[in-house]
Amino acid sequence: MTDDDILSEFRAAQALLEGHFILSSGKRSARYLQCARVLMDPMRASRLASTLASRLPREIRSEIDVVVSPAMGGVIIGHEMGRALGLDALFLERPEGTFELRRGFAIEPGQKVLMVEDVVTTGLSSREAIKAVADAGGEVIAEAALVDRSGGEVDLGVPFIPLISLDFPVYDPDDLPDELAAIPAIKPGSREKA
Template sequence: MNLEEIYKDAGAYLKGHFLLSSGNHSEYYLQSAKVLEDPILAGKLADELYSVIQKSGVEFDSVCSPALGGILAGYELARAGKKRFIFTERVEKVMSLRRGFSVSKGEKFIVCEDIITTGGSALESAKIIEELGGEVVAFAALANRGFCSLYGFDNARKDSCKLPLDKPLFALGNFEFEIYTPDECPLCKTGSKAIKPGSRGN
Protein backbone atom coordinates (compact mmCIF):
# COMPACT_ATOMS: atom_id res chain seq x y z
CA MET A 1 0.00 0.00 0.00
CA ASN A 2 1.62 3.25 -1.20
CA LEU A 3 0.37 5.83 1.29
CA GLU A 4 2.01 8.75 -0.51
CA GLU A 5 0.17 7.90 -3.74
CA ILE A 6 -3.10 7.53 -1.84
CA TYR A 7 -2.72 10.99 -0.30
CA LYS A 8 -1.74 12.55 -3.63
CA ASP A 9 -4.62 10.90 -5.51
CA ALA A 10 -7.07 12.21 -2.88
CA GLY A 11 -5.70 15.76 -3.13
CA ALA A 12 -4.53 15.42 0.46
CA TYR A 13 -0.79 15.90 -0.10
CA LEU A 14 -0.63 19.69 -0.15
CA LYS A 15 2.23 21.92 -1.20
CA GLY A 16 2.30 25.58 -0.21
CA HIS A 17 3.18 27.51 2.94
CA PHE A 18 1.48 26.14 6.02
CA LEU A 19 1.20 27.17 9.66
CA LEU A 20 1.26 24.05 11.84
CA SER A 21 -0.42 23.60 15.23
CA SER A 22 3.03 23.87 16.83
CA GLY A 23 3.43 27.39 15.42
CA ASN A 24 6.14 26.26 13.01
CA HIS A 25 5.94 26.41 9.21
CA SER A 26 6.20 23.77 6.48
CA GLU A 27 6.04 23.63 2.70
CA TYR A 28 3.95 20.44 2.84
CA TYR A 29 0.80 19.41 4.69
CA LEU A 30 -1.16 16.16 4.89
CA GLN A 31 -4.92 16.81 4.90
CA SER A 32 -6.26 13.43 6.01
CA ALA A 33 -9.88 14.58 5.86
CA LYS A 34 -9.62 14.41 2.05
CA VAL A 35 -8.59 10.75 2.30
CA LEU A 36 -11.18 9.84 4.91
CA GLU A 37 -14.10 11.42 3.04
CA ASP A 38 -14.17 8.20 0.98
CA PRO A 39 -15.68 5.54 3.29
CA ILE A 40 -14.42 2.64 1.18
CA LEU A 41 -10.85 3.95 1.15
CA ALA A 42 -11.03 4.80 4.87
CA GLY A 43 -12.13 1.25 5.57
CA LYS A 44 -9.29 -0.26 3.54
CA LEU A 45 -6.70 1.87 5.34
CA ALA A 46 -8.10 0.95 8.74
CA ASP A 47 -8.19 -2.74 7.84
CA GLU A 48 -4.52 -2.55 6.85
CA LEU A 49 -3.60 -0.67 10.03
CA TYR A 50 -5.42 -3.24 12.16
CA SER A 51 -3.56 -6.02 10.34
CA VAL A 52 -0.22 -4.38 11.20
CA ILE A 53 -1.23 -4.16 14.87
CA GLN A 54 -2.44 -7.77 14.90
CA LYS A 55 0.83 -9.04 13.45
CA SER A 56 2.76 -7.22 16.19
CA GLY A 57 0.98 -9.22 18.87
CA VAL A 58 -0.39 -6.14 20.67
CA GLU A 59 -3.87 -6.83 22.06
CA PHE A 60 -6.40 -4.15 22.97
CA ASP A 61 -10.02 -3.76 24.02
CA SER A 62 -10.89 -0.26 22.79
CA VAL A 63 -9.80 2.70 20.70
CA CYS A 64 -9.73 6.34 21.79
CA SER A 65 -9.07 9.31 19.51
CA PRO A 66 -8.62 13.02 20.18
CA ALA A 67 -11.20 15.16 18.38
CA LEU A 68 -11.46 16.37 15.78
CA GLY A 69 -8.94 14.99 13.35
CA GLY A 70 -8.55 11.55 14.88
CA ILE A 71 -12.22 10.59 15.12
CA LEU A 72 -12.72 9.04 11.67
CA ALA A 73 -9.41 7.16 11.71
CA GLY A 74 -10.02 5.87 15.23
CA TYR A 75 -13.61 4.85 14.54
CA GLU A 76 -12.56 2.92 11.44
CA LEU A 77 -9.76 1.17 13.34
CA ALA A 78 -12.26 0.16 16.04
CA ARG A 79 -14.63 -1.14 13.35
CA ALA A 80 -11.83 -3.16 11.73
CA GLY A 81 -10.98 -4.77 15.07
CA LYS A 82 -14.58 -5.00 16.31
CA LYS A 83 -13.65 -2.91 19.35
CA ARG A 84 -15.32 -0.14 21.33
CA PHE A 85 -14.60 3.45 20.31
CA ILE A 86 -14.58 6.68 22.34
CA PHE A 87 -13.09 10.12 21.81
CA THR A 88 -11.73 12.98 23.86
CA GLU A 89 -12.28 16.64 23.03
CA ARG A 90 -11.02 20.02 24.12
CA VAL A 91 -13.16 22.02 26.54
CA GLU A 92 -11.73 25.51 26.99
CA LYS A 93 -8.42 24.19 25.57
CA VAL A 94 -8.25 21.28 28.03
CA MET A 95 -8.58 17.72 26.70
CA SER A 96 -11.58 16.04 28.35
CA LEU A 97 -13.71 12.88 28.22
CA ARG A 98 -17.41 13.76 27.90
CA ARG A 99 -20.70 12.54 26.36
CA GLY A 100 -21.18 9.74 28.87
CA PHE A 101 -18.02 7.91 27.80
CA SER A 102 -16.31 5.87 30.49
CA VAL A 103 -13.13 3.85 30.98
CA SER A 104 -13.07 0.55 32.88
CA LYS A 105 -10.22 -0.34 35.20
CA GLY A 106 -7.61 -2.30 33.26
CA GLU A 107 -9.29 -1.65 29.89
CA LYS A 108 -6.59 -1.74 27.20
CA PHE A 109 -6.63 1.13 24.71
CA ILE A 110 -4.94 2.14 21.51
CA VAL A 111 -4.94 5.91 21.03
CA CYS A 112 -5.45 6.61 17.33
CA GLU A 113 -4.90 9.80 15.31
CA ASP A 114 -5.11 10.54 11.59
CA ILE A 115 -1.58 11.99 11.61
CA ILE A 116 1.01 11.80 14.39
CA THR A 117 3.40 14.75 14.40
CA THR A 118 4.91 15.14 17.87
CA GLY A 119 2.08 13.15 19.47
CA GLY A 120 0.97 15.89 21.84
CA SER A 121 -2.80 15.46 21.44
CA ALA A 122 -2.53 11.66 21.53
CA LEU A 123 -0.54 11.88 24.74
CA GLU A 124 -3.20 14.14 26.32
CA SER A 125 -5.84 11.51 25.50
CA ALA A 126 -3.63 8.74 26.90
CA LYS A 127 -3.23 10.58 30.20
CA ILE A 128 -7.00 10.85 30.59
CA ILE A 129 -7.43 7.12 29.97
CA GLU A 130 -4.74 6.25 32.50
CA GLU A 131 -6.14 8.65 35.11
CA LEU A 132 -9.46 6.79 34.83
CA GLY A 133 -7.81 3.40 35.37
CA GLY A 134 -7.36 2.29 31.78
CA GLU A 135 -4.13 1.15 30.15
CA VAL A 136 -2.72 2.57 26.93
CA VAL A 137 -0.87 -0.24 25.15
CA ALA A 138 0.02 1.56 21.90
CA PHE A 139 -0.52 4.55 19.64
CA ALA A 140 -1.64 4.46 16.02
CA ALA A 141 -2.21 6.73 13.03
CA LEU A 142 -2.67 6.55 9.30
CA ALA A 143 0.62 8.41 8.82
CA ASN A 144 3.59 9.47 10.91
CA ARG A 145 5.30 12.81 10.31
CA GLY A 146 8.74 11.41 11.15
CA PHE A 147 9.23 12.89 14.62
CA CYS A 148 8.42 9.69 16.51
CA SER A 149 9.99 6.30 15.83
CA LEU A 150 7.54 4.04 14.01
CA TYR A 151 7.04 0.31 14.52
CA GLY A 152 8.45 -1.58 11.54
CA PHE A 153 10.39 1.42 10.21
CA ASP A 154 13.97 2.53 10.84
CA ASN A 155 13.33 6.25 11.31
CA ALA A 156 15.07 7.76 14.34
CA ARG A 157 13.09 9.39 17.15
CA LYS A 158 13.53 13.18 17.31
CA ASP A 159 13.76 15.19 20.52
CA SER A 160 10.37 16.84 19.85
CA CYS A 161 8.48 13.52 19.97
CA LYS A 162 6.21 13.49 23.04
CA LEU A 163 5.08 9.86 22.96
CA PRO A 164 6.46 7.49 25.62
CA LEU A 165 9.40 5.29 24.69
CA ASP A 166 7.81 2.12 26.07
CA LYS A 167 4.69 2.14 23.83
CA PRO A 168 4.80 1.26 20.09
CA LEU A 169 3.51 3.61 17.41
CA PHE A 170 1.81 1.96 14.43
CA ALA A 171 1.16 3.72 11.11
CA LEU A 172 0.94 2.88 7.42
CA GLY A 173 3.69 5.25 6.29
CA ASN A 174 6.27 7.76 7.35
CA PHE A 175 6.49 11.28 5.88
CA GLU A 176 9.45 13.52 6.70
CA PHE A 177 9.02 17.18 5.73
CA GLU A 178 11.25 20.10 6.59
CA ILE A 179 9.75 22.24 9.37
CA TYR A 180 10.91 25.79 10.14
CA THR A 181 10.47 28.22 12.98
CA PRO A 182 8.79 31.42 11.73
CA ASP A 183 12.01 33.46 12.00
CA GLU A 184 13.98 30.86 10.01
CA CYS A 185 11.33 30.02 7.41
CA PRO A 186 12.68 30.45 3.85
CA LEU A 187 9.11 30.78 2.53
CA CYS A 188 8.46 33.75 4.82
CA LYS A 189 11.66 35.37 3.55
CA THR A 190 10.21 35.39 0.04
CA GLY A 191 7.19 37.36 1.31
CA SER A 192 4.83 34.38 1.41
CA LYS A 193 2.31 34.22 4.25
CA ALA A 194 1.62 30.91 6.04
CA ILE A 195 -1.97 29.60 6.06
CA LYS A 196 -3.50 27.17 8.55
CA PRO A 197 -5.27 24.29 6.80
CA GLY A 198 -5.89 22.08 9.84
CA SER A 199 -8.70 21.77 12.31
CA ARG A 200 -7.54 24.24 14.96
CA GLY A 201 -8.22 27.93 14.48
CA ASN A 202 -9.74 27.33 11.07
Protein backbone atom coordinates in the same frame (compact mmCIF):
# COMPACT_ATOMS: atom_id res chain seq x y z
CA MET B 1 -0.52 -1.58 0.70
CA THR B 2 2.93 -0.19 -0.04
CA ASP B 3 4.02 3.36 0.81
CA ASP B 4 3.45 4.27 -2.86
CA ASP B 5 -0.10 2.85 -2.68
CA ILE B 6 -0.77 4.89 0.46
CA LEU B 7 0.57 8.10 -1.08
CA SER B 8 -1.55 7.39 -4.17
CA GLU B 9 -4.61 7.35 -1.92
CA PHE B 10 -3.64 10.80 -0.56
CA ARG B 11 -3.01 12.17 -4.05
CA ALA B 12 -6.28 10.75 -5.40
CA ALA B 13 -8.13 12.52 -2.57
CA GLN B 14 -6.24 15.78 -3.26
CA ALA B 15 -5.07 15.54 0.35
CA LEU B 16 -1.37 16.24 -0.25
CA LEU B 17 -1.19 20.05 -0.24
CA GLU B 18 1.68 22.40 -1.06
CA GLY B 19 2.09 26.00 0.18
CA HIS B 20 2.99 27.51 3.58
CA PHE B 21 1.20 25.78 6.44
CA ILE B 22 1.03 26.39 10.17
CA LEU B 23 0.95 22.99 11.87
CA SER B 24 -0.90 22.39 15.14
CA SER B 25 2.53 22.30 16.83
CA GLY B 26 3.13 25.90 15.68
CA LYS B 27 5.89 24.78 13.33
CA ARG B 28 5.72 25.54 9.60
CA SER B 29 5.86 23.31 6.53
CA ALA B 30 5.68 23.60 2.75
CA ARG B 31 3.63 20.37 2.60
CA TYR B 32 0.52 19.37 4.49
CA LEU B 33 -1.50 16.17 4.54
CA GLN B 34 -5.18 16.96 4.92
CA CYS B 35 -6.25 13.61 6.37
CA ALA B 36 -9.89 14.70 6.49
CA ARG B 37 -9.88 14.67 2.68
CA VAL B 38 -8.36 11.19 2.43
CA LEU B 39 -10.86 9.91 5.00
CA MET B 40 -13.98 11.52 3.47
CA ASP B 41 -14.37 8.49 1.17
CA PRO B 42 -15.63 5.72 3.49
CA MET B 43 -14.19 2.94 1.31
CA ARG B 44 -10.76 4.61 1.25
CA ALA B 45 -10.90 5.18 5.02
CA SER B 46 -11.79 1.52 5.51
CA ARG B 47 -8.88 0.36 3.31
CA LEU B 48 -6.39 2.56 5.15
CA ALA B 49 -7.65 1.48 8.58
CA SER B 50 -7.63 -2.21 7.64
CA THR B 51 -4.05 -1.88 6.43
CA LEU B 52 -3.04 -0.04 9.61
CA ALA B 53 -4.80 -2.62 11.81
CA SER B 54 -2.94 -5.42 10.00
CA ARG B 55 0.38 -3.78 10.93
CA LEU B 56 -0.31 -3.91 14.67
CA PRO B 57 1.88 -6.54 16.33
CA ARG B 58 -0.18 -9.59 17.32
CA GLU B 59 0.71 -9.25 21.02
CA ILE B 60 -0.63 -5.67 21.06
CA ARG B 61 -3.68 -6.42 18.94
CA SER B 62 -4.75 -9.27 21.22
CA GLU B 63 -4.71 -7.02 24.34
CA ILE B 64 -6.72 -4.03 23.04
CA ASP B 65 -10.10 -3.56 24.73
CA VAL B 66 -11.14 -0.24 23.17
CA VAL B 67 -9.97 2.31 20.60
CA VAL B 68 -9.73 5.97 21.61
CA SER B 69 -8.92 8.92 19.37
CA PRO B 70 -8.65 12.66 19.92
CA ALA B 71 -11.19 14.90 18.22
CA MET B 72 -11.24 16.29 15.62
CA GLY B 73 -8.61 14.74 13.38
CA GLY B 74 -8.56 11.28 14.89
CA VAL B 75 -12.32 10.63 15.02
CA ILE B 76 -12.81 9.10 11.57
CA ILE B 77 -9.67 6.97 11.51
CA GLY B 78 -10.34 5.96 15.13
CA HIS B 79 -13.84 4.84 14.20
CA GLU B 80 -12.55 2.90 11.20
CA MET B 81 -9.85 1.27 13.36
CA GLY B 82 -12.57 0.22 15.81
CA ARG B 83 -14.44 -1.34 12.90
CA ALA B 84 -11.30 -3.09 11.58
CA LEU B 85 -10.53 -4.49 15.04
CA GLY B 86 -14.15 -5.26 16.01
CA LEU B 87 -13.95 -2.93 19.03
CA ASP B 88 -15.76 0.11 20.36
CA ALA B 89 -14.29 3.44 19.25
CA LEU B 90 -14.49 6.39 21.64
CA PHE B 91 -13.14 9.89 21.20
CA LEU B 92 -11.77 12.61 23.42
CA GLU B 93 -12.78 16.27 23.13
CA ARG B 94 -11.26 19.56 24.34
CA PRO B 95 -14.23 21.65 25.43
CA GLU B 96 -12.08 23.67 27.84
CA GLY B 97 -8.67 23.13 26.23
CA THR B 98 -7.89 19.76 27.87
CA PHE B 99 -8.85 16.36 26.52
CA GLU B 100 -11.71 14.55 28.24
CA LEU B 101 -14.27 11.86 27.56
CA ARG B 102 -17.80 13.21 27.05
CA ARG B 103 -21.09 12.10 25.46
CA GLY B 104 -21.44 9.23 27.93
CA PHE B 105 -18.13 7.64 26.90
CA ALA B 106 -16.31 5.89 29.72
CA ILE B 107 -13.29 3.67 30.09
CA GLU B 108 -13.47 0.85 32.60
CA PRO B 109 -10.62 0.81 35.13
CA GLY B 110 -7.65 -1.02 33.65
CA GLN B 111 -9.03 -1.24 30.11
CA LYS B 112 -6.28 -1.53 27.50
CA VAL B 113 -6.53 1.25 24.93
CA LEU B 114 -5.22 1.71 21.42
CA MET B 115 -4.83 5.45 20.80
CA VAL B 116 -5.43 6.36 17.16
CA GLU B 117 -4.42 9.65 15.50
CA ASP B 118 -4.46 10.95 11.97
CA VAL B 119 -1.03 12.67 11.93
CA VAL B 120 1.71 12.78 14.57
CA THR B 121 4.36 15.49 14.26
CA THR B 122 5.65 16.43 17.72
CA GLY B 123 3.44 14.04 19.69
CA LEU B 124 2.05 16.81 21.92
CA SER B 125 -1.62 16.00 21.24
CA SER B 126 -0.93 12.28 21.56
CA ARG B 127 0.76 12.67 24.95
CA GLU B 128 -2.13 14.87 26.15
CA ALA B 129 -4.65 12.27 24.94
CA ILE B 130 -2.70 9.41 26.55
CA LYS B 131 -2.74 11.33 29.86
CA ALA B 132 -6.51 11.87 29.56
CA VAL B 133 -7.01 8.11 29.10
CA ALA B 134 -4.85 7.41 32.18
CA ASP B 135 -6.84 10.00 34.15
CA ALA B 136 -10.03 8.17 33.09
CA GLY B 137 -8.65 4.85 34.39
CA GLY B 138 -7.47 3.28 31.14
CA GLU B 139 -4.03 2.23 29.97
CA VAL B 140 -2.82 3.16 26.50
CA ILE B 141 -0.74 0.19 25.34
CA ALA B 142 0.10 1.53 21.86
CA GLU B 143 -0.64 4.31 19.43
CA ALA B 144 -1.42 3.93 15.75
CA ALA B 145 -1.57 6.78 13.22
CA LEU B 146 -2.08 7.27 9.53
CA VAL B 147 1.04 9.42 9.24
CA ASP B 148 4.23 9.87 11.25
CA ARG B 149 5.64 13.31 10.39
CA SER B 150 8.19 13.25 13.21
CA GLY B 151 10.96 11.74 11.12
CA GLY B 152 10.85 8.73 13.44
CA GLU B 153 11.82 10.95 16.39
CA VAL B 154 8.59 11.05 18.40
CA ASP B 155 8.53 9.32 21.79
CA LEU B 156 5.03 8.73 23.11
CA GLY B 157 6.03 6.39 25.91
CA VAL B 158 4.18 3.52 24.20
CA PRO B 159 4.82 1.59 20.97
CA PHE B 160 3.97 3.74 17.94
CA ILE B 161 2.74 2.15 14.70
CA PRO B 162 2.22 4.56 11.78
CA LEU B 163 0.78 3.55 8.42
CA ILE B 164 3.37 5.70 6.66
CA SER B 165 6.30 7.85 7.76
CA LEU B 166 6.89 11.05 5.82
CA ASP B 167 9.87 13.29 6.29
CA PHE B 168 8.61 16.69 5.16
CA PRO B 169 10.88 19.40 6.57
CA VAL B 170 9.34 21.52 9.32
CA TYR B 171 10.61 24.90 10.49
CA ASP B 172 10.31 27.19 13.47
CA PRO B 173 8.31 30.32 12.52
CA ASP B 174 11.36 32.53 13.08
CA ASP B 175 13.69 30.32 11.00
CA LEU B 176 11.89 29.93 7.66
CA PRO B 177 13.66 29.46 4.34
CA ASP B 178 13.21 32.50 2.07
CA GLU B 179 10.92 30.70 -0.39
CA LEU B 180 8.54 29.69 2.42
CA ALA B 181 8.66 33.11 4.11
CA ALA B 182 7.55 34.67 0.80
CA ILE B 183 4.24 32.74 0.85
CA PRO B 184 1.34 33.70 3.19
CA ALA B 185 0.87 31.09 5.91
CA ILE B 186 -2.44 29.30 6.37
CA LYS B 187 -3.63 27.05 9.19
CA PRO B 188 -5.53 24.14 7.65
CA GLY B 189 -5.86 21.98 10.81
CA SER B 190 -8.62 21.76 13.37
CA ARG B 191 -6.88 23.33 16.38
CA GLU B 192 -7.35 27.05 16.88
CA LYS B 193 -4.16 27.79 18.78
CA ALA B 194 -0.69 26.61 17.89
